[in-house]
Amino acid sequence: MWSSSSVPCSSPRSRCSSTGSPASWSSWRRRRESDVSIRRLRALTLAGAATALLAAGCGLQSSSGAVLSAEPADIEHYDSLEGVPVTIVAKDFTEQLVLGNMVSTILDVAGADVTNMSNTPGSFGARQAMLDGDADISPEYTGTGWINYLGNDEPVKGEEEQWQAVLEADEPNGLVWLPPSPMNNTYAFAIREDKAEELGVEKFSDLLELPPEELTFCVESEFATRNDGFEPMLAAYDLTPGDLADVLTLDTGVVYTATAEGRCNFGEVFTTDGRIPGLDLRVLEDDRQFFPLYNLSMVVSADLLDEHPEIQEVLDQVSPLITNEVMLELNARVDSDGEDPAIVARDWLVEEGLVELP
Structure with missing residues (x-):
């Protein structure tokens, strides 16, 4: 049975029995297609495929397939997790590599037999691994789940409300979205820090x-x-394309450098991208809350969580600590300083007192 202090039984989105206690996950648990040994074999096959892609030059360099060792500190070793197979899947960009390695290390310390599938190509590859039972845990984003995976057109306003909506909607798939982190990796616009001071802008409505x-x-x-992009955003702020002096359409990576070089004043960014501090950019507040919320949430197999609720105890020690500021710093160490995502992840866990170096 899973638990969350963030979803009281009085909440209309929480699942509670008539007595007000959390309902058992067994009422909608989806059983695995095969036994544990077959699942592990499939997971190892996928991990091998990911490694082959990496060797072929398809993806970022990472420690995919390996888990950096550490010793217990605030994260304790659980005898009940000893030898329990747990497969972590994360996507093939910097932030996901850091998060996937972070989760792999803490669960290894907690005693699980971890397979690290960080660097899996694409969101839908990671999602399918979870749906098929080839992976057990994935660091995900509430907006991605709600819009991309579950097919909703409109985001839900409010971080708590968006999380509760995706939690409820994904229950029939046998997946549990644990309480989200403060980190929200959504769209935003950024401006050079010196230009922001010159123009006196801190939030997007200042552009008016x-x-x-x-x-x-x-x-x-x-x-x-x-449909949640540029022109609808302008309309939300009472602007039209005709109000603008110029709009450059560029590749994603070029937007950051073009903004830093002054080719435009305002560049589209992701709020936790490590290039933001490296290029001395200021992110403008989306004060009319146009953009969907993409809070980090650990998605866990309901079967695994039902059998080993201590998994949530481990993950809940880490998730509340992951803020935009933390993720910006960790991403920058990879993107700007060239450090390995697995080492960056473990270093942060050590700094937070969650684990110790072996």
Whole structure:
């Protein structure tokens, strides 16, 4: 049985019995297609495929398939987890590599027999591994789950409300979204720090006070055409494309450097991208809350959580500590300083007193 202090039984989105206690997950548990040994074999096959892709140059360098060792500290060793197979799947970009290695290390310390599948190509590859039972835990984003995986068109306003909505909607798939982290890796616009001081802008609605010649933008091609993208965002702030001086459509990586170089004043970014501090950019507050919320949430197999609720105890020690500021720093160590994501993840766990070096 899972638990969360964030979902009281009085909440209309929580699942409670008539007595007000949390309902058992066994009422909707989805049994595995095969026994543990077959599942482990499939997981190892997928891990081998990911390693082959990496060797072929398809993806970022990471410690995929390996788990950096550490010793217990605030994260305790659980005898009940000794030898329990747990497969972690994470995607193939910097933040996910850091998070996947972070989760792999803490569960290894807690006693589980961990298979680390960080660097799995694409969101839907990671999602399918969870749905098929080839993976047990995935660091995910509430907005991704709600919009991309579950097919909803409109985001839910409010971090708690968005999480509760995706938690409830994914229950029939046998997946549990644990309480989210403060970290919200959503869309935003950023400006050079010195230019922000010159123009006096801190939030997006401040742009309404600027002269038209200062309204120059850099956006990626996909964002320019999304229904939660550029023109709908402008409309939410009472702007139209005709109000702008210039809009450059660029590749994602180029947007950051173009903004830092002054080719445009305002560049589309992701709020936890490690290039933001490295390029001395300021993220503007989305004060009208246009963009969907993408809070980090650990997604866990309901079967695993039902059998080993201590898994949530371990993950709940880490999730509340992961903020935008923390993730910006860790991502920057990889993207700007060239450090290995697995080492960055373990270093942070040590700094927080969660684990110790062996």
